[in-house]
Amino acid sequence: MKNENEKLDQLFENLENQWDIQELDNEHLDRFSKKMVLKKKxxxxxxxxxxxxxxxxxxxxxxxxxxxxKPKELKFASKETKQTDSIFTVLIKNELEKIHEKKSPENEKIINDALKQMKSLDSDYAKIMHELEVNGESKPIIYAMISNLQTRISFLQSVLQRIEESEKLKNLNDEKTI
Missing domain, CATH: 1.20.5 (Single alpha-helices involved in coiled-coils or other helix-helix interfaces)
Structure with missing residues (x-):
């Protein structure tokens, strides 16, 4: 340790005359401040x-x-088929809105499961629409389309009914505990 201190002292003695000790002029601070103000602006x-x-x-x-x-418009379908599709689509949309309004922590699992099932039904519907575009209107395709739409509506209605039943049960249980 003593040896290190001696080395440092010797180093500083060697550099003694090499230090830059020139003082800045008085205007240096003013010039620096003006430059800083310009940079801030x-x-x-x-x-x-x-x-x-x-x-x-x-x-x-x-x-x-x-x-x-945006829903696809049926390009290759007759007027009646388009009307049927639009009516069912509006009904399905309304039922989905009702389900979303009922969303709460108690019935979140039911709703999430229902939405997963709806995605599956929607993909089936997309396949039916593709068949309609490729092969044109035929009775089996139209029946499949209507059946899918009816299934989706009845499924959503049963989900709504199940949610309402669970809410009634919860209310009954809450009333009994009071």
Whole structure:
């Protein structure tokens, strides 16, 4: 330890005349302060560009998803088939809205399971629509389409009924505990 201190002392003795001890002029601080004020006044445009880019990306994503959710119009179907499809589609949409309104922690599992089942029925419906476009209207395809639509509506109604029953049971259990 003593040896190290001696080495440091010797090093500083060798550098004694090499230190830069020149003092700055009085105006140096003023010039430096003015430069700092000028730098603060500049607007950081990168932050504004980042916000604008985020907004553009969000708009693009929302447009992409809203375009995918629009229902397909039946191009190769008759007027009656289009009307049947639109009526059932409105009914299904209304039933789904009712189910979403009933969402609560108690019945969340029922609703999530129902939505999974609806995705399966929706994919079946998409296959039927593809068959309709490829092969044109035929009785078996129209019956399959109507059957799928009826199945979806009755399924959603049974889910709503099950949710209401579970809510009634919960209310009865709550009343008994009071």
């Amino acid at each position: 500049k607007i950081n445009y990168s932050f504004i560009y980042a916000i604008a880019a985020s907004v553009v990306v969000m708009l693009g994503v929302s447009l992409f998803y809203t375009n995918n959710e």
